[in-house]
Amino acid sequence: MASLVMIALVLFFVFPADERLDAPPLWLVGAQVVAAVVLHLLVEATGYRTRAIHPETDPASAGAEATQAFIAGTIRRAALCESIALASVVAAFLVTSGGYAGLLTGAGISLALMAVHVWPGRGPVEKTVISLERDGGRSELRERLGLATGPVQEL
Numbered sequence: 001m002a003s004l005v006m007i008a009l010v011l012f013f014v015f016p017a018d019e020r021l022d023a024p025p026l027w028l029v030g031a032q033v034v035a036a037v038v039l040h041l042l043v044e045a046t047g048y049r050t051r052a053i054h055p056e057t058d059p060a061s062a063g064a065e066a067t068q069a070f071i072a073g074t075i076r077r078a079a080l081c082e083s084i085a086l087a088s089v090v091a092a093f094l095v096t097s098g099g100y101a102g103l104l105t106g107a108g109i110s111l112a113l114m115a116v117h118v119w120p121g122r123g124p125v126e127k128t129v130i131s132l133e134r135d136g137g138r139s140e141l142r143e144r145l146g147l148a149t150g151p152v153q154e155l
Contacts, residue, residue, distance in 0.1 A: 001119075003082075003112060003120070004107045004110055004111055005107075007085070007089065007104055008103060008107050009088055011018065011092070011103060015028070015092075015099060015100040017101070019098075020100045021101065022097045022099075023101060024099070024101040024102030024105055025098055027100045029105055032105055032109050033109070035083075035109075036113060037083060039080050039083070039084065039113060042043075042080065043080055043113070047073060047080065048128050048131050050070075052132060052133070052134050052135040052137060053065060053066065053139050055136040055137045056137075057138075059140050062137060062140050063140035063144050066139035067134050067144055069128065069132060070120075070141055070145075073124075073128055077118050077124070078114060080117075081114045081118060082114035084106050084109050085106045085109075085110035085111075087105045088102055088107065089106075091103075091106070120145060122147065125141060125145060127140065128141060
């Protein structure tokens with residue numbers, strides 16, 4: 001996620017100062033929004049698919065398999081979400097005006113998608129766990145990531 005910020009920072013010095021704040025073309029912003037919706041739906045449909053853990057798999061092997069599946073899924077989702085920002089870099093050099101602002105809108109949209117689908121919070125972890133444990137196996141993924149929910153402790 002930091003790479004998108006770094007790309008925007010570096011390209012800040014590439015674009016002329018008087019053009020940096022020009023509004024991006026509406027068609028570009030519209031295309032970015034449409035791409036974001038399509039990518040969000042694509043990631044929801046395919047980005048959390050994993051091979052199910054067999055119910056008889058020992059906890060250590062299940063945890064290792066779950067961790068590998070989570071990492072692979074995270075990389076796949078990151079690549080999909082980041083594609084809007086990378087396409088926006090190309091578009092920034094092709095439009096006649098508002099290229100840098102268009103790059104910023106694309107990077108912002110990508111960062112928002114990454115916050116939802118890539119950041120290892122409860123959402124992506126739970127969706128991956130559901131996929132891993134769909135056949136009755138136990139993945140141990142929550143425990144490995146420190147997100148295990150234990151019994152309620154009374155004060």
